[in-house]
Amino acid sequence: MSSSAEPFSYIEMSRVSAAGTDISSDDHLLRELEPNDLLQETEWYWGDISRNNGTNKLIRIHHQDGKFGFSEPLTFSSVPDLISYYRHRSLVQYNSSLDVTLAYPVSHFDPLRTFSDLPVKEEFLSATREKLQECLRLFQKTAEYDQLYDACTTLLQEIQRRKTLEAVSMTEISKEQNSCKDFQDTVHSELKESEYEVKEEEEKNVELLEEESWFVGDLGRGQAEELLHGKPSGAFLIRNSSTKDCYACSVVVGNQVRHCVIRHTERGYGFVEPFDLHKSLKDLVMHYHHTSLAQHNQALDVRLAYPVHMSGFPAAHS
Numbered sequence: 001m002s003s004s005a006e007p008f009s010y011i012e013m014s015r016v017s018a019a020g021t022d023i024s025s026d027d028h029l030l031r032e033l034e035p036n037d038l039l040q041e042t043e044w045y046w047g048d049i050s051r052n053n054g055t056n057k058l059i060r061i062h063h064q065d066g067k068f069g070f071s072e073p074l075t076f077s078s079v080p081d082l083i084s085y086y087r088h089r090s091l092v093q094y095n096s097s098l099d100v101t102l103a104y105p106v107s108h109f110d111p112l113r114t115f116s117d118l119p120v121k122e123e124f125l126s127a128t129r130e131k132l133q134e135c136l137r138l139f140q141k142t143a144e145y146d147q148l149y150d151a152c153t154t155l156l157q158e159i160q161r162r163k164t165l166e167a168v169s170m171t172e173i174s175k176e177q178n179s180c181k182d183f184q185d186t187v188h189s190e191l192k193e194s195e196y197e198v199k200e201e202e203e204k205n206v207e208l209l210e211e212e213s214w215f216v217g218d219l220g221r222g223q224a225e226e227l228l229h230g231k232p233s234g235a236f237l238i239r240n241s242s243t244k245d246c247y248a249c250s251v252v253v254g255n256q257v258r259h260c261v262i263r264h265t266e267r268g269y270g271f272v273e274p275f276d277l278h279k280s281l282k283d284l285v286m287h288y289h290h291t292s293l294a295q296h297n298q299a300l301d302v303r304l305a306y307p308v309h310m311s312g313f314p315a316a317h318s
Contacts, residue, residue, distance in 0.1 A: 059095065062074055070082075070091070083105075209286075211282065213308070213309045213310055214238055214304075214307035214308055214309065215238050216237050216239050216308070217240055218239070219237075221250070224237060224248075224250040224259070225250070227308055228250060228252050228308060229257075231252050231306065231308065233253060233254055233302055234304065234305030234306050235251070235252045235306040235307075236305075236306070237250050237307070237308040238250075238262065238285070241262075245263070246261050246263055247262040247264070247281065248260070248262070249261075249271075251293070251302060253302045260293070260300065264276075268283075269281055269284045271293070271296045275296070289304050290303065291303065
């Protein structure tokens with residue numbers, strides 16, 4: 001292969017009427033050639049196979065019975081197969097001046113015109129690059145704005161959630177406050193009632209502690225019953241007994257006045273042994289003010305509740 005050859009190959013689909021034509025000056029032919037003429041419609045094809053010593057050379061491609069080639073026998077199944085084969089093999093066997101290969105396929109567009117358009121294309125590419133960079137910056141800004149928007153949305157939702165919780169909490173607190181106020185009012189009312197009851201109880205206890213409210217001295221059974229007549233169950237008095245070292249307790253049980261003996265021993269006062277442990281009649285009265293006499297006699301299920309001379313007896317039950 002000659003070192004002086006300038007490989008510059010061109011293959012175009014078109015019919016041509018002559019072979020071996022020099023087309024270095026036929027620029028109009030390049031412009032007129034169109035790829036619409038299908039290979040199978042042509043008898044043979046031409047290609048700008050080589051550019052040697054500044055000239056363009058043409059060589060005929062034969063086509064017959066579905067085979068292609070530069071000369072018989074035609075051995076290639078297609079033009080691309082032929083071109084592929086001679087990309088690395090010289091055409092010198094067909095023409096001694098064609099010591100070149102089909103190395104560089106080119107477009108039928110004018111290369112010089114293409115090169116002359118490069119500055120314009122570079123300017124367009126530069127402008128396009130700037131536009132793309134600007135779009136990229138805008139896209140990045142948009143992504144940042146989206147992130148900020150999502151963060152703000154999340155924050156607003158959290159604020160709203162906390163406001164809702166605070167509103168619920170305030171409602172619950174208000175309910176609790178109202179409930180506490182109602183409870184406080186109830187407790188206050190109960191305390192007043194308790195204070196009144198305690199006061200009454202204290203007054204009763206004062207009267208219980210005063211012997212003159214329940215001790216009547218020497219008084220017979222009949223007189224005691226007359227004195228307790230009409231009094232409520234639990235009304236009582238204590239009187240002297242005809243038995244030495246003894247006292248008598250007359251108490252209203254239901255609608256009857258019952259009598260029982262209080263013994264005074266060395267240990268103390270009591271209705272029966274071993275319950276004679278009270279130091280005085282006052283202690284005995286205070287104890288049985290809270291404890292029923294039924295522990296000594298089942299028929300006496302009553303407490304010493306109302307001294308016979310107390311003020312403000314409750315209404316007696318019939």
